[in-house]
Amino acid sequence: MSAHESMEHAEHAEHASGENRKIALLIAVIALFLALSETLGKGAQTEAISKNVEASNLWAFFQAKTIRRTVVQTAAEQGKLNLPALPDDATRAALQKQIDDWQKNAARYRSEPETGEGSEQLSERARHAEEERDLATAKYHHYELASGAFQIAIVLASATIITGMLALAWVSGALMLVGIAMTALGLFEPHLLPLH
Secondary structure, eight states, X not given: OOHHHHHHHHHHHHHHHHHHHXXXXXXXXXXXXXXXXXXXXXXXXXXXXXXXXXXXXHHHHHHHHXXXXXHHHHHHHHHHHHGGGOSSHHHHHHHHHHHHHXXXXXXXXXXXXXXXXXXXXXXXXXXXXXXXXXXXXXXXXHHHHHHHHHHHHHHHHHHHHHHOOHHHHHHHHHHHHHHHHHHHHHHHOTTSSOOO
């Protein structure tokens, strides 16, 4: 090998080494974005599960209140039907007092704003928890797609080092931008794209 050929070979190796450093830096940046999207995705997934449990619990409480209200309303209606058949005023007065108590309880089971545990308040709280669950789920889907784009981008950038095909690095960079866009949509406009 002549001196000239050795020099050209050294220059080519130095150029390839410089390109590899740039690709390595690209991989590091993509990995940073991947870590961010994975962290955001895990947080959104946890939030979605938590809000789903909360909504389920609130709907179960709502059903219990509705059943209780139905039972006391039925008892009050039955008591009203029995009132005329009672033999004396004292017994009728006692039953009327019980009917009034049942009706007050039924009204309280329907709406109890001071505690937020009436069936009306419970259904409102459950719907709100469902909305929060749906928002977290939409965010999660965006972050998952972003993570996938980042992972593929890392693979393509790594393949650039092995093959020397710079086109793969450009595709990798484009996928990184897609991943960043999906992460931004997850953060700021998770309902813009219907992904679920």
